Amino acid sequence: MPHFTKPAEGSWTEHFGLGTEPVSYEDSISSAHYELERDAIFRRTWLNVGRVEQLPRVGSYFTRELDAARTSVVVLRDSDGEVRAFHNICRHRGNKLVWNDYPGEETNGTCRQFTCKYHGWRYNLHGECTFVQQESEFFGLEKADHGLVPVRADVWEGFIFVNLDGADTTPLREYLGEIGEGLVGYPFHKMTQVHRYRAEVRSNWKLFIDAFTEFYHAPVLHAKQAVAEESRKLQGIGYEALAYGVDGPHGMVSSWGGMSPPKDLSMVKPIERVLHSGLFGPWDAPDIGIDELPPGLNPARHPSWGMDSFLFFPNFMVLIWKTNWVLTYHYWPTSYNTHIFEGTCYFVPPRTALERLAQELAVVTFKEYGLQDSNTLEATQTMLESRAVTEFPLNDQEILLRLLHRTAHQYVNEYRQQTATPVRVSAAS
Amino acid sequence: MPTLPAEFADLEPFADWAIATERERYAKRLSSTMDELQAFYDSAFPRLEAASSYLDQFDMGAMPDEAKRLLWLYCSLVTVSFPVEVWRQPRVPDSGSTRLDAVAEPVV
Numbered sequence: 001m002p003h004f005t006k007p008a009e010g011s012w013t014e015h016f017g018l019g020t021e022p023v024s025y026e027d028s029i030s031s032a033h034y035e036l037e038r039d040a041i042f043r044r045t046w047l048n049v050g051r052v053e054q055l056p057r058v059g060s061y062f063t064r065e066l067d068a069a070r071t072s073v074v075v076l077r078d079s080d081g082e083v084r085a086f087h088n089i090c091r092h093r094g095n096k097l098v099w100n101d102y103p104g105e106e107t108n109g110t111c112r113q114f115t116c117k118y119h120g121w122r123y124n125l126h127g128e129c130t131f132v133q134q135e136s137e138f139f140g141l142e143k144a145d146h147g148l149v150p151v152r153a154d155v156w157e158g159f160i161f162v163n164l165d166g167a168d169t170t171p172l173r174e175y176l177g178e179i180g181e182g183l184v185g186y187p188f189h190k191m192t193q194v195h196r197y198r199a200e201v202r203s204n205w206k207l208f209i210d211a212f213t214e215f216y217h218a219p220v221l222h223a224k225q226a227v228a229e230e231s232r233k234l235q236g237i238g239y240e241a242l243a244y245g246v247d248g249p250h251g252m253v254s255s256w257g258g259m260s261p262p263k264d265l266s267m268v269k270p271i272e273r274v275l276h277s278g279l280f281g282p283w284d285a286p287d288i289g290i291d292e293l294p295p296g297l298n299p300a301r302h303p304s305w306g307m308d309s310f311l312f313f314p315n316f317m318v319l320i321w322k323t324n325w326v327l328t329y330h331y332w333p334t335s336y337n338t339h340i341f342e343g344t345c346y347f348v349p350p351r352t353a354l355e356r357l358a359q360e361l362a363v364v365t366f367k368e369y370g371l372q373d374s375n376t377l378e379a380t381q382t383m384l385e386s387r388a389v390t391e392f393p394l395n396d397q398e399i400l401l402r403l404l405h406r407t408a409h410q411y412v413n414e415y416r417q418q419t420a421t422p423v424r425v426s427a428a429s
Numbered sequence: 430m431p432t433l434p435a436e437f438a439d440l441e442p443f444a445d446w447a448i449a450t451e452r453e454r455y456a457k458r459l460s461s462t463m464d465e466l467q468a469f470y471d472s473a474f475p476r477l478e479a480a481s482s483y484l485d486q487f488d489m490g491a492m493p494d495e496a497k498r499l500l501w502l503y504c505s506l507v508t509v510s511f512p513v514e515v516w517r518q519p520r521v522p523d524s525g526s527t528r529l530d531a532v533a534e535p536v537v
């Protein structure tokens with residue numbers, strides 16, 4: 001007996017026409033498939049690489065290592081105040097232009113121009129080549145023809161995206177579709193207190209998204225996180241979402257509030273009782289200056305709403321909590337069975353030490369859950385690779401997993417058709 | 430040399446928990462025994478409310494050094510509360526050797 005209303009078709013999965021058959025995880029254990037995903041997905045979609053607050057002034061920049069997309073980009077604020085992105089490569093002989101100490105590590109800072117470490121060519125904030133060392137030694141070289149190679153960059157609600165596909169002309173806002181549109185106006189810019197975490201995870205990138213787009217696992221995998229009695233209760237109830245949404249490649253799940261604040265204080269740990277905070281964030285919501293939530297949040301307008309989780313294909317998730325804080329996840333593949341996970345907590349800056357400690361508790365709780373999740377993934381990846389089982393049933397609360405894998409397949413298939421790459425799926429890895 | 434505000438002299442024996450970054454707080458938790466974590470928790474937890482009222486007199490952006498240290502010590506209490514209150518072990522269960530490291534966090 002569902003606790004929350006399902007669509008007329010009887011399930012969310014059927015409502016969105018995603019199929020109810022068991023799924024194969026071959027797309028997560030094949031290195032040949034991953035090579036296709038790099039070109040078909042990561043070089044062809046809008047990728048979120050940061051927020052505008054990371055570029056506070058003219059000349060602010062950061063680099064992003066986009067291994068999956070086979071490049072590194074430098075993202076900056078130019079002298080007109082616009083956000084721009086370039087491939088991080090020098091036009092002279094291909095050295096990586098912006099890096100510190102370790103060429104493979106991301107960096108950030110503020111500058112007036114970029115100077116290549118190799119032979120000193122310089123580029124201004126518009127990417128124009130402004131200086132060539134011993135220019136007269138070259139043969140008819142035009143500086144004007146040797147600017148940095150631009151990458152399309154755009155900003156949505158303060159989130160900076162890049163798109164490496166020169167041929168794709170879909171504007172960012174259109175790409176993010178109705179799901180993105182439903183969040184427009186949410187005051188992300190007020191949440192400038194940032195805690196960012198990073199992990200190297202030994203699983204395919206999609207498996208971690210799978211773990212974070214369903215809450216079916218939460219009462220079980222994280223049972224040891226709650227006090228014993230509460231934990232038994234949660235397992236007995238299981239998990240059901242308030243609503244799901246799908247638009248094109250993107251999806252969302254709307255969830256009830258759980259424990260923010262808990263109905264009964266004995267359900268939570270002593271420190272949570274004192275600090276008024278926990279897994280669902282600080283219980284006392286700061287003012288964020290809006291009377292009504294944008295329409296995309298709590299779409300069912302359910303009174304026990306607690307949090308919505310949005311998956312913007314391919315690898316960007318935004319979680320917006322009832323008590324006015326935000327969590328984002330990014331999954332950056334580094335091979336078919338490894339990726340870098342980033343989790344970032346955004347809060348309104350605390351006014352008091354108590355608020356600061358409440359945020360710390362929320363952040364550290366997120367970290368502890370994340371550690372369990374990511375360790376479990378390694379266990380999943382290795383067993384999937386055994387191919388002892390090749391078909392897996394997914395329930396209705398796992399609908400966004402179907403969406404993700406199906407969408408990823410579609411991108412790969414379209415790419416294959418366009419480039420006529422010989423078909424080679426199966427067991428090769 | 431006391432490092433915490435005079436009102437919290439009783440916590441001086443645990444002043445080495447006044448650590449500025451989450452990564453180091455977490456590392457100290459992992460390298461401590463449950464007895465050490467328990468002793469810190471038993472002394473610091475009952476003073477949590479007193480500490481937060483004491484800290485409330487300062488603006489978050491303009492805390493004197495000893496107040497900052499008190500705040501960091503209480504960030505450490507948050508870090509050790511998990512093993513002490515629930516798991517009875519310094520590491521979260523079922524996490525193997527997984528790492529999730531802070532790469533950006535507030536200065537105070």
Ligand code: FES
Nearest residue numbers: 090092093116119
């Ligand atoms: S490679 Fe950059 S100046 Fe030569």
